[in-house]
Amino acid sequence: MARLMAMFRVINRSSQKTATHTWKRLQYNRVKRFVGSLQWFHIPISLVLTFIAFQQFRRIKRREENKRYDKPIYTASDLEDASIHARKPTLDLLRLVDDLRQYKNLGEFFRRSLKPGLRPIDTSNGIVSPSDGTILYFGKANEGTVEQVKGITYSLSSFLGPQTWRSNKSNDNDHQNYQKSLLINNGKQPTDLYHCVVYLAPGDYHRFHSPVEWKISFRRHFPGKLLSVRPTFVSWFPNLFNVNERVSYVGQWKHGFFSMTAVGATNVGSVKVYFDGDLATNKGRIGRDYNDLKLNQSIALRKGDPFGEFNLGSTIVLIFEAPKDMEFEIKSGQQIKYGQLISRFEKHINASKRAYN
Numbered sequence: 001m002a003r004l005m006a007m008f009r010v011i012n013r014s015s016q017k018t019a020t021h022t023w024k025r026l027q028y029n030r031v032k033r034f035v036g037s038l039q040w041f042h043i044p045i046s047l048v049l050t051f052i053a054f055q056q057f058r059r060i061k062r063r064e065e066n067k068r069y070d071k072p073i074y075t076a077s078d079l080e081d082a083s084i085h086a087r088k089p090t091l092d093l094l095r096l097v098d099d100l101r102q103y104k105n106l107g108e109f110f111r112r113s114l115k116p117g118l119r120p121i122d123t124s125n126g127i128v129s130p131s132d133g134t135i136l137y138f139g140k141a142n143e144g145t146v147e148q149v150k151g152i153t154y155s156l157s158s159f160l161g162p163q164t165w166r167s168n169k170s171n172d173n174d175h176q177n178y179q180k181s182l183l184i185n186n187g188k189q190p191t192d193l194y195h196c197v198v199y200l201a202p203g204d205y206h207r208f209h210s211p212v213e214w215k216i217s218f219r220r221h222f223p224g225k226l227l228s229v230r231p232t233f234v235s236w237f238p239n240l241f242n243v244n245e246r247v248s249y250v251g252q253w254k255h256g257f258f259s260m261t262a263v264g265a266t267n268v269g270s271v272k273v274y275f276d277g278d279l280a281t282n283k284g285r286i287g288r289d290y291n292d293l294k295l296n297q298s299i300a301l302r303k304g305d306p307f308g309e310f311n312l313g314s315t316i317v318l319i320f321e322a323p324k325d326m327e328f329e330i331k332s333g334q335q336i337k338y339g340q341l342i343s344r345f346e347k348h349i350n351a352s353k354r355a356y357n
Contacts, residue, residue: 114205119339121304126329126344128303130260130316131198131208135334136231138196138342144175146195146319148234148241156182156193156319158242160259161290165218165250183321185256190324193257196342197241198316199231207309208262208316209338210301214253219276219293221247229265229315231333241317245281247271251298256321262308263315273308275299304339 122128137147145153157178166181185191200206224245227237234240245264252258262271264281271281278293301307328343330336 113207119304119337121339122341123303124341124344127196127211127318127320127322127342129198129336129338129340129342130211130307130318131200132205132337133198133200133316133335134231135330135332135336136197136199136234136315137332138328138330139194141179141193141195141319144177144179148197148238152235152238154239154242158239159246159261159317160248160250160319161220161222164292165220165294182257182319184252185321189255191256191321192324192326194318194320194322194326194343196318196328196330198318198336199229199234200310200314200316205338206311207338208307210303210305210307211260211318211342212253212258212320213302214251214258215298215300216249216251217295217298218250219247219279219295220250221279221281221291221293222289223281223291224264226264229263241315246317247273247279247281249273253320255323258320259318260307261317261319262310263317265314270311271308271314272310274306276308 139147141156142153144156146156146159147153155175155178157175163178163181179193182193183191200208222245225243227233227240227244229240229244241261241263246261248259248261250257250259262273264271271279273279276293322343323345326343326345329341330343336342
């Protein structure tokens with residue numbers, strides 16, 4: 001009996017090996033047939049070398065394009081470059097500067113301080129634009145998501161990250177619960193969560209300012225990609241703002257939660273914030289997905305106060321709590337200047353709107 005059992009085990013192992021060998025051979029034959037069915041084409045080595053050279057040319061061109069903003073502005077070609085950018089709707093060279101040659105380079109020109117009174121700050125009870133630029137999108141947050149453009153959304157929890165700035169922080173990853181936990185007005189008045197996105201083109205004034213009177217208590221820096229934030233690119237790249245490098249500042253204003261995020265873009269990894277000397281952007285991701293800084297003392301800013309600057313154009317994202325009767329005073333695609341009204345809270349205000357040239 002024992003001999004029969006031993007013979008059975010030998011036969012069984014032999015059958016298993018045969019079955020395994022047969023299965024591997026079938027898989028091999030299947031792959032072989034697939035590879036054999038492919039049509040192969042001869043690619044000339046000259047075409048391969050041309051493609052490699054083109055890719056290298058694109059990298060060099062992008063690098064040199066960025067460098068020209070650091071070159072002296074005293075040459076005729078640099079003046080022509082500046083004039084081309086200055087013809088954009090958001091700039092008026094004749095009103096902005098008396099002598100273009102006072103700037104060392106184009107980068108310094110676009111990060112310059114504007115003449116006093118050139119951007120009047122709206123004093124009504126509302127939020128003003130933090131920068132010159134174009135309104136990409138705005139509206140209410142919906143179940144923990146906001147719209148990047150029409151029909152494309154991204155999550156607040158991914159964009160802002162865990163709410164570690166709160167003493168009673170919420171670790172709930174549910175989108176809807178995350179949105180509710182951001183509201184801190186404590187029922188004093190009915191509020192909702194809103195958002196607004198302003199795109200700064202390369203020819204726009206590169207500084208950005210405080211859109212409201214508020215206190216900042218927390219900063220979170222997300223190292224990331226530096227993809228283009230041009231409106232045409234944003235319209236077909238989901239979660240773009242969650243992928244790109246960005247710096248979020250979180251705090252409170254009179255209506256509750258308020259945050260302002262500077263999003264990096266192609267050639268715009270460098271973001272400077274005037275009151276945050278420890279911020280170091282465009283350094284790549286090392287270790288954690290984000291780096292936090294809880295301020296020992298809150299930074300108090302007034303509406304229109306200088307906040308920071310980009311090396312080139314980029315994007316500002318506002319996410320904030322506000323009364324339910326808030327009304328936006330803007331349209332998607334609208335050109336806007338910093339200090340111009342974005343939204344107001346009284347439904348019937350007869351105050352005249354300021355004129356912006």
